[in-house]
Amino acid sequence: MILAIDGTELQPINVELAEYSELFMLISAFIYTLAFILFTVDTARSSATIRRVEAELAQEQEAERIAVTAGAAEATASAQADGAAKTAQASTAETSQPDTSTAETSSDGAGPGEAEVNAELVDDDMAYARPKRPLANVAVAITAVAAAAHIFAVVARGLAAGRWPLGNMFEFLTAAALVVTVVYLLALIRRDLRFLGVFVLGLVVTMMVAATIGFPTPVGHVQPALQSPWIVIHVSLAVLAMALFTLTFAMNILQLVQSRRERQVTSGAEGALARSSFMRLVPSALSLENWSYRINAVGFVFWTVGPMITGAIWARESWGRYWGWDPKEIWTFVIWVVYACYLHARATRGWTGNRAAWLSIIGFICIIINYAVVNVFFPGLHSYAGLPE
Amino acid sequence: MAEKRTTTPSAHRDNAREDALADAVGEQRAKHDVTTPALGVVGMLRWAWTQLTSMRTALMLLLLLAVAAVPGSIWPQRVQDSFAVQTWIEENPTVGPILDFFQMFDVYSSVWFSAIYLLLFISLIGCIIPRARKHYQQMTSPPPRTPRRLERLPEYGALELADDGPSLDQALDDAAAVLKKRRYRVEKRETSVGAEKGYLKEVGNILFHVSLVGVLIFIAFGSMFSYRGQKVLMEDEGFVNALVAYDNFYPGTWFSEDQLEPFSIRLNEFERVFDRQVDENFEPLDGFGQPLEFTAHVTVQDGHDAEPEDTTLRVNHPLTLGGAQLYLVGNGYAPVVTVRDGEGEVAFSGPVVTRPDDPVYTSMMVIKVPDAQPEQLGFVGLFLPTAYDDGTGMAISTDPDLHEPELHLNSYYGDLGLDDGVPQNVYVLDTDNLEVLNSRESDEGGIVLAPGETHELPDGLGTLEFEEINDYIAIDIHYNPGEAGVLVFALLASAGLIATLFLRRRRAWVTVEQTPAGRTLVRYGLLSRGEDFSLRDETIALRTQLEKIWPVRPPEETEPSGVVSGEGPNTTRGI
Ligand code: HEM
Numbered sequence: 001m002i003l004a005i006d007g008t009e010l011q012p013i014n015v016e017l018a019e020y021s022e023l024f025m026l027i028s029a030f031i032y033t034l035a036f037i038l039f040t041v042d043t044a045r046s047s048a049t050i051r052r053v054e055a056e057l058a059q060e061q062e063a064e065r066i067a068v069t070a071g072a073a074e075a076t077a078s079a080q081a082d083g084a085a086k087t088a089q090a091s092t093a094e095t096s097q098p099d100t101s102t103a104e105t106s107s108d109g110a111g112p113g114e115a116e117v118n119a120e121l122v123d124d125d126m127a128y129a130r131p132k133r134p135l136a137n138v139a140v141a142i143t144a145v146a147a148a149a150h151i152f153a154v155v156a157r158g159l160a161a162g163r164w165p166l167g168n169m170f171e172f173l174t175a176a177a178l179v180v181t182v183v184y185l186l187a188l189i190r191r192d193l194r195f196l197g198v199f200v201l202g203l204v205v206t207m208m209v210a211a212t213i214g215f216p217t218p219v220g221h222v223q224p225a226l227q228s229p230w231i232v233i234h235v236s237l238a239v240l241a242m243a244l245f246t247l248t249f250a251m252n253i254l255q256l257v258q259s260r261r262e263r264q265v266t267s268g269a270e271g272a273l274a275r276s277s278f279m280r281l282v283p284s285a286l287s288l289e290n291w292s293y294r295i296n297a298v299g300f301v302f303w304t305v306g307p308m309i310t311g312a313i314w315a316r317e318s319w320g321r322y323w324g325w326d327p328k329e330i331w332t333f334v335i336w337v338v339y340a341c342y343l344h345a346r347a348t349r350g351w352t353g354n355r356a357a358w359l360s361i362i363g364f365i366c367i368i369i370n371y372a373v374v375n376v377f378f379p380g381l382h383s384y385a386g387l388p389e
Numbered sequence: 390m391a392e393k394r395t396t397t398p399s400a401h402r403d404n405a406r407e408d409a410l411a412d413a414v415g416e417q418r419a420k421h422d423v424t425t426p427a428l429g430v431v432g433m434l435r436w437a438w439t440q441l442t443s444m445r446t447a448l449m450l451l452l453l454l455a456v457a458a459v460p461g462s463i464w465p466q467r468v469q470d471s472f473a474v475q476t477w478i479e480e481n482p483t484v485g486p487i488l489d490f491f492q493m494f495d496v497y498s499s500v501w502f503s504a505i506y507l508l509l510f511i512s513l514i515g516c517i518i519p520r521a522r523k524h525y526q527q528m529t530s531p532p533p534r535t536p537r538r539l540e541r542l543p544e545y546g547a548l549e550l551a552d553d554g555p556s557l558d559q560a561l562d563d564a565a566a567v568l569k570k571r572r573y574r575v576e577k578r579e580t581s582v583g584a585e586k587g588y589l590k591e592v593g594n595i596l597f598h599v600s601l602v603g604v605l606i607f608i609a610f611g612s613m614f615s616y617r618g619q620k621v622l623m624e625d626e627g628f629v630n631a632l633v634a635y636d637n638f639y640p641g642t643w644f645s646e647d648q649l650e651p652f653s654i655r656l657n658e659f660e661r662v663f664d665r666q667v668d669e670n671f672e673p674l675d676g677f678g679q680p681l682e683f684t685a686h687v688t689v690q691d692g693h694d695a696e697p698e699d700t701t702l703r704v705n706h707p708l709t710l711g712g713a714q715l716y717l718v719g720n721g722y723a724p725v726v727t728v729r730d731g732e733g734e735v736a737f738s739g740p741v742v743t744r745p746d747d748p749v750y751t752s753m754m755v756i757k758v759p760d761a762q763p764e765q766l767g768f769v770g771l772f773l774p775t776a777y778d779d780g781t782g783m784a785i786s787t788d789p790d791l792h793e794p795e796l797h798l799n800s801y802y803g804d805l806g807l808d809d810g811v812p813q814n815v816y817v818l819d820t821d822n823l824e825v826l827n828s829r830e831s832d833e834g835g836i837v838l839a840p841g842e843t844h845e846l847p848d849g850l851g852t853l854e855f856e857e858i859n860d861y862i863a864i865d866i867h868y869n870p871g872e873a874g875v876l877v878f879a880l881l882a883s884a885g886l887i888a889t890l891f892l893r894r895r896r897a898w899v900t901v902e903q904t905p906a907g908r909t910l911v912r913y914g915l916l917s918r919g920e921d922f923s924l925r926d927e928t929i930a931l932r933t934q935l936e937k938i939w940p941v942r943p944p945e946e947t948e949p950s951g952v953v954s955g956e957g958p959n960t961t962r963g964i
Binding site for chain 2: 012013015218219220221228290293294297298300301304305308309312313316317318319320321322323324325326327330331333334337338340341344345346347348349350351374
């Protein structure tokens with residue numbers, strides 16, 4: 001039933017597989033939406049989570065007091081040591097003046113102190129802390145299911161077309177969404193990034209919807225200029241870098257909010273943020289900044305090697321010049337310089353903290369511009385968007 | 390976490406740690422204020438230099454560079470498409486010239502863009518040279534001296550050894566051995582060991598920045614000695630690399646003609662493959678008719694003495710001849726026509742390049758026949774590879790392959806304007822001063838020809854014969870001697886970047902002393918330069934190794950010998 005294309009080594013499109021791919025793409029988008037909703041509900045119920053932790057703590061302290069009065073001195077010692085260790089872990093190296101005092105005073109009876117509860121709620125190294133968040137856990141599990149369907153969809157698409165499935169905007173966007181999800185899920189194994197769930201899933205759902213509605217492209221072959229092994233490394237690294245920058249974008253936004261909240265809390269102002277229970281489940285601004293720096297550093301290396309260097313090599317193979325200030329190349333360069341600024345800012349006195357976060361956010365905005373605006377509106381050699389003429 | 394901070398937290402630990410080290414060593418904190426300019430020219434210059442090479446300036450210049458690059462994506466650029474720039478200025482007669490004055494159409498060679506990146510690179514060199522010198526000194530001198538107050542360091546701990554433990558000196562030797570095994574460079578001192586590792590981090594940083602300079606130098610070198618040209622090559626036509634043979638030629642500033650190696654290329658045959666996939670009902674699938682492969686079968690000769698060689702030129706597969714690269718950048722159909730004039734003489738004969746305008750190769754065609762007598766003749770119209778009349782009388786092309794090739798032309802006579810020597814675009818016929826012979830509107834109708842057919846022009850002005858269809862290809866020829874250098878330095882920069890971002894520069898000190906009880910007390914402290922999120926892991930690993938080789942007294946038995954207030958000597962802070 002499938003006619004061979006004469007005179008070429010290109011494999012014919014596998015129509016059936018292509019249909020499955022499209023179906024699974026839709027399925028995964030639906031499941032992502034479900035996970036997003038669950039994460040949102042979990043966020044909305046943050047105060048309940050906090051209250052539960054408070055209750056648990058109070059109960060434990062009650063039990064402890066009984067033990068103390070019973071004369072089991074050792075138990076106290078170890079519990080205190082335990083508490084001190086936890087608190088110490090929660091603060092970062094240079095500010096580690098563990099306020100064991102709160103742990104001690106509060107065991108006198110009045111119920112858990114605010115600082116103590118906070119220490120139980122989040123960990124600044126983003127290790128899993130105390131609160132059980134069943135809704136969030138279900139959301140994570142569902143996300144994993146969606147990712148599995150998504151992986152199938154992307155792989156099937158590649159197999160159906162007999163090429164690397166990164167040849168047009170639709171494929172680029174859906175693959176980026178997949179990498180964001182997979183990186184997020186992998187990070188969740190070691191680190192408690194559940195607080196990012198709403199943002200990550202929100203972005204993933206947005207990407208999937210944008211791909212399906214904005215750039216629907218049926219499975220097909222790509223034009224001669226795109227039939228190159230460089231597409232594998234060039235575009236894959238770009239997608240990876242973009243996925244990482246997407247994560248740090250979410251973290252940096254949270255960082256700005258969190259640092260505002262921290263200022264409100266220290267100044268004793270009773271702003272809405274200071275009372276926000278969700279933000280109490282989010283690590284400190286400093287911790288968010290450090291983690292997004294680590295991720296951005298990896299993203300910057302990918303961006304340097306991917307879009308910049310292999311892009312130049314491929315451009316030379318394909319168009320005869322390694323750099324020609326094509327709109328796409330211009331924005332690739334701008335993004336690279338902005339993230340170089342970000343790395344520099346972190347080494348410059350007075351430029352860390354919120355300013356660095358802003359630079360990282362600007363970098364991400366440039367990525368959006370590079371992706372959405374340049375591909376669609378600026379003509380150039382990179383116009384491979386696969387948009388209808 | 391509500392942390393009580395008055396200033397924004399500095400997450401970059403270099404500053405904080407340098408301060409911590411200074412603190413631990415007992416020095417005054419280094420002054421970071423820039424001194425006000427001293428009087429005199431030298432003072433001013435020195436001040437300006439300090440400002441230029443400061444990190445803050447580098448940051449500002451980088452930001453500026455990013456902003457300055459953006460206009461190039463908003464307005465068309467001459468490097469990209471000088472024709473588009475010309476059109477843009479014509480369409481915007483007020484704004485156009487103003488933007489042009491500010492070099493908005495030549496952003497990347499503009500004065501202001503160049504100023505920014507040159508300042509940036511001067512700043513970079515001024516920044517990197519002292520840094521490299523300082524780092525060389527550090528690499529060749531012993532690890533920094535042991536701080537007096539180890540407990541002020543970000544990572545600190547102490548171990549009290551059991552009564553049967555090693556002597557002070559033995560303990561130092563052991564500690565030195567452990568540190569060495571962890572790949573520190575170690576110096577044993579009277580009562581302490583100083584150690585440092587991760588020098589490659591800074592080497593990476595310097596390599597990265599120096600390589601950026603290398604990239605810039607080779608870009609400049611390349612563009613000076615490069616050349617770039619275009620040539621349209623008909624089937625069975627050859628090209629020899631010489632200035633006269635090019636259709637367009639763009640030399641670099643320092644190009645000289647003897648850089649052109651005498652290679653040659655000849656097009657034997659051109660092959661196009663289009664997507665022909667249909668479904669089970671033989672309905673075309675999406676993408677039907679889109680190009681899949683272009684292959685030019687060519688014969689090349691790399692220099693006068695070389696053997697001619699048959700090969701192929703394809704998209705993404707350039708040929709290298711005489712150090713230059715040849716790229717397949719375009720292709721199209723070239724109908725072969727013969728024009729006889731009113732006197733029956735052959736006034737023109739040969740293939741005519743047509744310009745494909747869409748994916749189905751609807752191609753623009755212009756024939757100028759200035760040699761025709763008694764009147765000069767001109768033809769303009771379309772070549773359609775698969776002509777199809779949709780009923781409106783207007784034929785369109787429905788497929789890029791040659792299924793139903795047809796010429797659809799209008800003809801004109803009069804002065805073509807070629808005699809006054811003003812260069813003209815060969816693909817445009819200016820019909821303002823010409824009289825219409827054939828056109829769809831005129832009584833005579835337009836010319837429609839299939840291969841092998843001949844059309845008689847009205848008024849006995851001549852005939853047009855459509856013989857056959859040839860192919861042509863457009864090739865770009867590029868020579869850039871800087872490319873290899875750019876690539877090498879770009880890769881070096883990447884290596885340096887990876888080293889500087891992911892290696893850790895760490896310092897460690899171990900001191901020994903005798904407790905009042907006569908036992909050996911070992912203290913250790915660690916410090917990192919730059920970002921280091923796993924210094925604590927390093928500390929734990931070090932401590933574990935030390936505990937393995939020594940008999941350590943369990944914490945409960947240890948007397949608090951006043952090491953750190955509130956913490957027993959055996960706790961590693963932060964664990
Ligand atoms: C051509 C423009 C430049 C680019 C693209 C660039 C890029 C970078 C990058 C990506 C890093 C990150 C490496 C790291 O964090 O360890 C870095 C670090 C650094 N750069 Fe640059 N740089 C440029 C110019 C400069 C200039 C002009 C200076 C000096 C004023 C400078 C001084 C530094 C220093 C001191 C670091 C180390 C920061 C640290 O300790 O973390 N750079 N640069």
